Amino acid sequence: MSEYDAVIVGAGIFGLATAYHIKRMKPQDKILVVDKLSAAGQGNTAKSAAMFRCFFYSRTNLTLVDTSVEFYRHVHETLKVDLKLKWTGYLWLFSEEDYKTAEPVLNAMKERGLDYKIFEEKELAEKLKMNTNVTSDEEAQMMGLLDANIGVLVPKAGSIDIDELVKFYETEFKRMGGQTQYNTRVEGIIVEPENSLGIPGEPYFWQNPHAAGVKTNRGILKAKKTIVAAGTWASVLLDQVGIDTPSKPIKRQLFSVRANTEPLKQLLHTRGFTKENCMPFTILPKPRVYIKPALEEEAFWFSYGDHFPRAFKLEDDPQPEENFYKYGIYQVATKYFPQFVGAQLHGAWAGQYALNTLDGQPVIFEEDDVIVVGSCSGSGNMKADAVGRIAAAIYAGEETALLHGEKEFKVSDLGMKKRNVEPEKLII
Numbered sequence: 001m002s003e004y005d006a007v008i009v010g011a012g013i014f015g016l017a018t019a020y021h022i023k024r025m026k027p028q029d030k031i032l033v034v035d036k037l038s039a040a041g042q043g044n045t046a047k048s049a050a051m052f053r054c055f056f057y058s059r060t061n062l063t064l065v066d067t068s069v070e071f072y073r074h075v076h077e078t079l080k081v082d083l084k085l086k087w088t089g090y091l092w093l094f095s096e097e098d099y100k101t102a103e104p105v106l107n108a109m110k111e112r113g114l115d116y117k118i119f120e121e122k123e124l125a126e127k128l129k130m131n132t133n134v135t136s137d138e139e140a141q142m143m144g145l146l147d148a149n150i151g152v153l154v155p156k157a158g159s160i161d162i163d164e165l166v167k168f169y170e171t172e173f174k175r176m177g178g179q180t181q182y183n184t185r186v187e188g189i190i191v192e193p194e195n196s197l198g199i200p201g202e203p204y205f206w207q208n209p210h211a212a213g214v215k216t217n218r219g220i221l222k223a224k225k226t227i228v229a230a231g232t233w234a235s236v237l238l239d240q241v242g243i244d245t246p247s248k249p250i251k252r253q254l255f256s257v258r259a260n261t262e263p264l265k266q267l268l269h270t271r272g273f274t275k276e277n278c279m280p281f282t283i284l285p286k287p288r289v290y291i292k293p294a295l296e297e298e299a300f301w302f303s304y305g306d307h308f309p310r311a312f313k314l315e316d317d318p319q320p321e322e323n324f325y326k327y328g329i330y331q332v333a334t335k336y337f338p339q340f341v342g343a344q345l346h347g348a349w350a351g352q353y354a355l356n357t358l359d360g361q362p363v364i365f366e367e368d369d370v371i372v373v374g375s376c377s378g379s380g381n382m383k384a385d386a387v388g389r390i391a392a393a394i395y396a397g398e399e400t401a402l403l404h405g406e407k408e409f410k411v412s413d414l415g416m417k418k419r420n421v422e423p424e425k426l427i428i
Contacts (some may be wrong), residue, residue, distance in 0.1 A: 004030045006395065007214055007223040009186050009237065011035035012045040013162065013381055014373050015229035016169035017388025018395075023176040025396050031178045032223075034216065036185040041166030044231050045381070047351025049254060049292055049303060051281055052382035053090045053157035055114055057105055058424040060361060061379075062114075063409060068385035071404035072160060081168050084161035088293055089273055090154040091280035093124070093336075095146035098285065105425045106152065119151035127272050128279065129263070134335045145335055146285040155274055157281065159292065162381055169388075185217045189226055189241050189370065211241070211369040225366075225395060229373040231380075232314055232352045243367050245416075246358040247375040248312040253320045255302045255329060256294065256347040263339040268293055268300065289332045299346060302329045305378070312355075320348035353378040360424065364390050365415035371395060390414060 006022065008015050011033050019033050037043060052069050056062040076083045094102065106116065121132045132148040134140040174180065193207030203209035213222040214237075228234050232249035259268040270279045278293045279300075292301040302325065325345065334340050356363060356375035362383060363375040373391045376383060386403050393401035393411050401409045412418040 002032075002219075003222040004032045004213075005223065006031050006225040006227055007221050008033045008227040008229055009035075009214060010043075010228070010230035010234075011037070011040040011170070011180065011182070012043050012229065012231055013041065013166055013169070013384040014231070014376070014387055014391075015227075016040060016166055016173060017384045018227060018229055018373055018391040019178055019388075020169045020173045021388045021392035022395050023173055023178045025392050027176060031173075032221065033173070033178065033180045034184040034186060034214070034221065035180075035182050038182050040170045040180070040182075041163060044351040044353075045162060045166060047252075047254070047349055048162060048378075048381055049159075049290075049301060050162040050381055051090075051157070051159050051292060053154055055090065055109070055116065055154040055157060055426075056424060057109055057426045058422040060413070060421040061424055063403070063407060064362070064383040064386040065379070067403035067405055067407050068383050069156075071385040072165065074404070075165075075168055081164070082161075083164045083168070084296065085158060086160075086276055086295055087155065087158040087274055088276050088278055088295075089280040090157040091119075091273065091282045092152045092154075093148040093283060093285045094150045094152065095285050096149045098146065099150045102152075102426065109426070115155060117153045117155070119153060121147075121149045124148060124151050127270055128337070129267065129339065130336050131338060132336075137335060140335045143331065143335070144286065145332065148285050148336060153273060153280060158276070159281070160381065161296075165381070165384075181218075183218075186214045186230075186237060187217065188215045189213075189228075189237055190215055190220065190222070191241060209368065225369055225371060227371040227373060227391065227395070229391075231374055232354045234354065234372065234374050236314070238370075238372065241370070243370060243372065245363050245372055245375055246356050247354045247363070248357055249314045249352045250307075250310060250312055250355045251315070251318050251350055252305060252353055252378065253303060253324055253350045254348065255320065255325045255345055256297075257300050257302065257340065257343045258346045259298045259300065261339070261343075264300070264343065265298075267337065267339050268295070268298065284332060284336055287332060289329050291333065291337075300340075302333060304329055304332075315352065318350040318352055320350045322348070354380075359421055361421045362387050362414055363416065364394065364411065365417070366394050
């Protein structure tokens with residue numbers, strides 16, 4: 001039976017960022033990361049769109065994302081680890097009416113120093129060769145689509161190779177002496193009394209029970225701290241020991257189309273938006289289907305974050321639904337971008353978000369020697385470094401985490417007892 005200072009359950013982006021920062025703060029501590037899969041980052045981390053934007057109204061959101069992205073920039077540009085950072089920008093398309101609703105919030109964000117650029121309808125149509133006036137189409141009217149009258153471009157946004165980021169955290173963690181153990185399924189959290197009396201059935205409530213490690217398919221792993229960073233699977237372990245976290249699993253699907261025609265190649269490499277000289281990551285007016293320029297593979301990725309009546313359902317191996325694309329995303333996208341008419345799917349995959357139904361922000365707290373790290377609602381990649389630092393600060397017994405750029409963050413703000421997060425007003 002092995003003993004550790006901490007066992008981290010989950011080798012996704014949260015688990016490895018946490019492991020890296022704990023080892024950086026506590027180099028002498030014996031830290032083990034375990035995962036049921038055969039390598040790091042192979043669960044829902046690998047199935048994400050891997051996009052980021054440093055553009056939020058909520059100071060909580062902005063702090064978590066901006067410090068993380070600046071750290072990724074440091075790794076990419078200063079440490080010379082190729083994370084394939086692409087500053088493609090985000091382009092939100094609005095109808096006139098919806099823009100009027102968003103405009104006061106955008107103006108307030110500009111006063112805070114957040115940068116964006118407005119594109120008028122005519123310029124959008126010329127640059128992207130898109131149909132901005134979809135409501136003239138009877139089918140589009142029937143579908144409830146809205147015209148794309150205005151575009152809001154956010155330049156400090158783009159994509160990252162999430163596999164390379166995971167590899168960076170894992171490599172550095174192991175270089176500092178951290179250990180990993182894959183193909184290891186955690187079956188439960190071990191609970192022991194603070195002072196064992198050898199009584200059958202202990203611990204009892206009066207014995208001050210606490211977590212003492214995990215039981216796996218490969219044996220017992222004892223630990224002073226058990227850190228659960230298992231994403232959508234976290235509640236399976238936490239429910240067994242009565243630790244509550246506001247997390248629900250919800251499927252998210254991605255569909256890939258190759259830029260294998262001249263019109264699609266021209267669209268992918270559209271100039272005039274950002275220095276990458278490509279189509280920005282584009283979010284349609286309604287419903288907000290998004291299109292990602294996947295430059296490394298000369299393709300476009302499509303997705304839509306549906307909710308009702310999408311079930312909250314935990315799946316070990318979620319599969320994409322062809323009809324979701326064929327009768328949903330494709331029908332919407334081709335009304336705005338006729339270049340995609342007749343385009344065939346090249347690939348499709350599905351993952352799951354750990355959706356925080358409380359406020360959409362990460363949940364990080366400690367209870368009875370269990371540290372919970374998760375519930376990031378789909379923005380885990382862009383907040384991972386900050387989340388890892390906050391979890392490491394909790395492990396070290398600190399009240400404040402020092403994020404990248406010497407930015408202080410009160411760790412209890414993302415806990416459950418003294419939670420303090422600023423709501424996001426830019427809901428798009």
